[in-house]
Amino acid sequence: MVPGARLVILGKQGAGKGTQCARLARHYVVPHISTGDMLRAAARSQTEFGRKAKEFMDAGELVPDEVMIGLVKERLEYEDTALRGFILDGFPRTAAQAEALAELLGERELDLAIDIELPTEEALARLGSRRVCNVCGAIYSTDKAPYVNWTCDHCGGEVVQREDDQPEAIRRRLVLYEEQTAPLIAWYLEHDKLVTVDGLGTPEDVFRRLVGALEAKRQAT
Ligand code: AMP
Numbered sequence: 001m002v003p004g005a006r007l008v009i010l011g012k013q014g015a016g017k018g019t020q021c022a023r024l025a026r027h028y029v030v031p032h033i034s035t036g037d038m039l040r041a042a043a044r045s046q047t048e049f050g051r052k053a054k055e056f057m058d059a060g061e062l063v064p065d066e067v068m069i070g071l072v073k074e075r076l077e078y079e080d081t082a083l084r085g086f087i088l089d090g091f092p093r094t095a096a097q098a099e100a101l102a103e104l105l106g107e108r109e110l111d112l113a114i115d116i117e118l119p120t121e122e123a124l125a126r127l128g129s130r131r132v133c134n135v136c137g138a139i140y141s142t143d144k145a146p147y148v149n150w151t152c153d154h155c156g157g158e159v160v161q162r163e164d165d166q167p168e169a170i171r172r173r174l175v176l177y178e179e180q181t182a183p184l185i186a187w188y189l190e191h192d193k194l195v196t197v198d199g200l201g202t203p204e205d206v207f208r209r210l211v212g213a214l215e216a217k218r219q220a221t
Helices: 017-028 035-044 048-058 065-076 079-084 095-105 120-129 167-190 203-220
Strands: 005-010 032-034 085-089 112-117 130-133 139-141 194-198
Touching: 005 017, 005 167, 005 203, 017 032, 017 085, 017 203, 032 035, 032 065, 035 048, 035 065, 035 085, 065 095, 079 085, 095 167, 112 167, 112 203, 120 130, 120 167, 167 194, 194 203
Parallel strands: 005 085, 005 112, 032 085, 112 194
Antiparallel strands: 130 139
């Protein structure tokens, strides 16, 4: 395994992006850049920006492109991403964001955009049972709770259901995914960067498929 990777992970809500991106980041020793986690941290800090972002998030709406592009641009300027790369989780989400990302990266081109494919029925079931740590973002479920009384195993934070994992917001987010994010799959296909992996099975199964996809691409180039 070569350390370092420049990956975008796509997939509808519930496809397992957060879990898999955290594992990929450990495996390739690169930062996990989750725009959702960045926005939730801003919301917790109660800044003006955080309060506005929270309104979009709680309604299941997308935060405007210019805001998101600015946020990611700033993060990609840190030295860690220049040295080894990144796993981008939740960005890009629109064609405009994908164009902006390609421009930001310039010669540091992406290795791949990997789409984790999952039937909507399965995604809905997973989102309904998902629970997250409201401090570090670690992901649990009603079937796989933390060891002690909904307290995070990693940081001791409270493990809760996300506001946007309520049924109304879930429906809105899945509609937006089909409208805005699914076309990204076509965009990356056209740019010869797309690989699709099956999101069904255990987290270990899906992780093996993701690493296999990147290694196959590296061997082919
Ligand atoms: P996530 O944790 O990736 O599901 O993101 C949670 C919420 O944050 C989304 O439903 C959006 O409201 C917002 N968000 C995260 N990433 C983006 C993005 N790239 N563009 C617009 N909104 C975003």
